[in-house]
Amino acid sequence: MATTPEISLSARAKYEPVIGLEVHVQLLTATKIFCSCSTRFGDPPNSNVCPVCLGLPGALPVLNRKAVEFAVLAALALNCRINETSIFARKNYFYPDLPKGYQISQYDKPLAEHGLIEVKASAATKKIGITRVHLEEDAGKSLHEGFAHSAETTAVDLNRSGVPLIEIVSEPDITSPDEAYEYLARLKEIILYNVSVRPRGQKEFGTKTEVKNVNSFRFIREALEFEIERHIGVIEAGGKITQETRLYNSNEGKTYGMRSKEQAHDYRYFPEPDLLPLVVDAKWQAEIRNTLPELPEARRRRMIADYGISEQDAQVLTVTKSLADQFEMAAKAAKSPKRVANLVQSELMGRLRAKGLGIEQSPVSMQGVAASADLVESGAISGKMLKDLYDLCFERGKDFAAVYEEEGRPEQSRDTSVLEKIIDQTIAANPRQVEQYRAGKKTVAGFFVGQVMKASKGQANPQLVNELVAKKLER
Ligand SMILES: [Zn+2]
Secondary structure, eight states, rough: OOTTSSSSSHHHHOOOOOOOEEEEEEESSSOSSOOBBBTTOOOOOSSSSSSSHOOOOOOOOOOHHHHHEEEEHHEEEHOEEEEEEOEEEEOOOOOOTTTTTTEEEEEEEOEEEEEEEEEEEETTTOOOOEEEEEEEEOEEEEOOSSTTTTTTTTEEEEEETTEEEEEEEEEOOOOSSSHHHEEEEEEEEHHHHHHOEEEEOOOOTTTEEEEOOSSSSSHHHHHHHHHHHHHHHHHTTTTEEEEEEEEEEETTTEEEEEEEEEEEEEEEOOOOTTTTEEEOOOHHHHHHHHTTTHHHHHHHHHHHHHHOOOOOHHHHHTHHHHHHHHHHHHHHHHSSSHHHHHHIIIOOOOOOOHTTTOOOSSSHHHHHHHHHHHHHHHHHOOOHHHHHHHHHHHHHOOOOOHHHHHTTTOOOOOHHHHHHHHHHHHHOOHHHHHHHHHHTOTTTTHHHHHHHHHHHHTSSSHHHHHHHHHHHHOO
């Protein structure tokens, strides 16, 4: 982590960082926000373009309904109030990857406002306000390498021009890099649960300096740490912080001034004359709200109650919606959902940690865990055998079903001599019940199974006891 050692702890203690974050999120619609060009990533440069996203004179934008729906869904999940009427605005600036000379965004009337996210701060939870969520278009991409003459030329790919984005702006409620990290983690989770999106990092802090285009959570934490130290250092030395945009160099762990505020912030916003006000009325809002899935925090609480798992395990199992879905599907299909949850905790997590793997890289899938749970449940394999099979799964990088087959579908030995002895004793001790059974009252078998289970202190495999009791009584 980048630190400037000359800042003393006592100097540090005098200041409280004020951090606000601006996060850009790409909405994964099939087509762009104002034209029908594909948003597909990785196509040949400038192959998904048309007069609208090239910014040719006279071309008119038409708003993509799906982009609005995704944006509203994200805003609802972030507890925002949707403005029934919002206005698109032109943000004017010149850049080679912005052929129109302006970006269509939203300014004083954004799509949504007044949201919040709850984050864990130390022991308590803290509410971080969301100032606004607005819709905008992405710019193209300047390419500096990887093509002929790239040493002396910059090329522009406009495939990304017009891809829909939302910008999520937080209130300056964040007071440490750790809180910023936590906020971003929760934000990502909520958004990914709800909308098809790809986060693009960008953030701003205070009113003093802005650090642009930091694309990983770790770098954001480091850049914030560096900037906090830098601000305190400058102020302690009697200097002043200049309002400016800075870039973070992740190799050096430092930020560098990029351009002065005069150039940076006069965007001369005005309402976009080519687009009508965006109206998302109560009916449409309600329709979109109906498609909002169970949010991660609510899901964790329910899973803890339903499966008796710990909060930490619930956290791991809901790391993505797909994993949580897989777990719940497997658990519900298994004979004992609780056993599936227990196996995840007792057999999977430790092995994953030992190998430094995330649960999504686990060789044993949730279906595999469910299948193994059923085998233990039915008594086909013992707990010890299950452990050995899991070890093999991790050694071979294969799922449970495959390893179970490779090992010849092992079953635990059915050494029944001890059990038979207990059954014989139970039968000898209860002649009246034996008579009833042999006279046709077959349900009495249940009484014997119960007695045998009790005598074995619950150690016997119930399935096996059932079989043996029936066999002996039939004699
Ligand atoms: Zn286009």
